């Protein structure tokens with residue numbers, strides 16, 4: 001199957017290209033504008049798989065460029081749409097950037113799906129669409145408090161656009177995956193998350209602190225109503241996320257979907273606290289993390305973790321990597337990293 005992977009040079013996209021290669025039977029082409037990645041990722045993928053992926057520089061928010069690409073590549077039968085801006089904080093500062101890139105990109109790609117009747121589509125959504133939740137673990141039908149940022153809203157709107165679109169196209173198929181907290185890196189340490197700005201998500205902050213790039217990290221709040229007082233999240237290894245896309249594509253391709261559009265949570269189902277994550281990192285790496293407890297941060301939810309039984313039951317996906325694997329692989333990547341941050 002020929003599969004276009006938008007955002008294929010990015011964090012999750014690059015790991016997915018590897019897993020698709022490993023599975024076999026997929027001919028992929030990555031479409032990326034490198035707004036949050038660099039094309040040398042493909043060389044590192046080639047070091048891992050022995051094959052340089054096909055790729056083309058393309059801005060998915062550019063309607064004409066997207067139309068031109070798909071007019072020229074008529075054999076594509078599947079699309080995994082990762083390309084989007086993803087920083088919650090930046091989306092609050094610059095909402096139009098997010099509404100423009102994330103929504104225009106999706107609409108442009110769906111126009112190609114419609115024009116060329118591309119059968120299989122996978123969309124990257126996020127647990128941020130739930131907002132605050134009282135009823136844990138989160139199931140797909142759980143109603144949360146609603147989105148807390150323009151970024152999360154673009155994912156919610158994206159889901160709505162897909163729901164309307166696929167209602168009109170019952171013979172085309174779509175899977176929406178709502179990722180929880182992707183962390184870790186490929187076991188080779190050759191690819192991983194490459195934040196172009198100073199990261200504020202937990203695992204890169206832990207690894208940067210241990211590497212001495214940041215003197216100390218802050219744990220925001222130790223008086224939440226949780227096991228150790230720190231916030232709880234559902235961390236999931238990026239290679240497990242990548243694998244879910246392979247299984248989802250197979251599932252779409254073999255026509256096993258119950259409805260023509262289905263939504264699945266993608267998390268381990270295990271809540272892990274900030275302190276537990278730090279302790280796991282220290283145990284598996286032998287490195288000390290210099291952290292200090294700071295006041296709670298506005299907008300942080302106390303705890304969120306998924307019920308991922310739907311994807312297990314219907315698609316047969318389950319996570320194979322442990323929290324320790326996530327931390328060790330993130331550390332391996334940090335040690336190999338050659339980002340602008342590392343050079344600061």
Ligand SMILES: NC(=O)c1ccc[n+]([C@@H]2O[C@H](COP(=O)([O-])OP(=O)(O)OC[C@H]3O[C@@H](n4cnc5c(N)ncnc54)[C@H](O)[C@@H]3O)[C@@H](O)[C@H]2O)c1
Pocket residue numbers: 006007008009010011012013031032033034035036037038058059060061062081082083084085086101105124125126127179180181182194
């Ligand atoms: N990483 C997370 O924590 C997380 C959680 C939930 C959902 N998601 C979603 O998963 C997807 C992938 O996330 P990621 O962590 O790999 O992010 P990433 O920033 O590493 O990858 C996104 C890729 O898309 C590219 N891109 C962005 N806009 C583009 C455009 N207009 N045209 C072409 N390429 C474009 C970037 O250059 C980058 O390579 C995104 O849709 C994101 O919103 C990520």
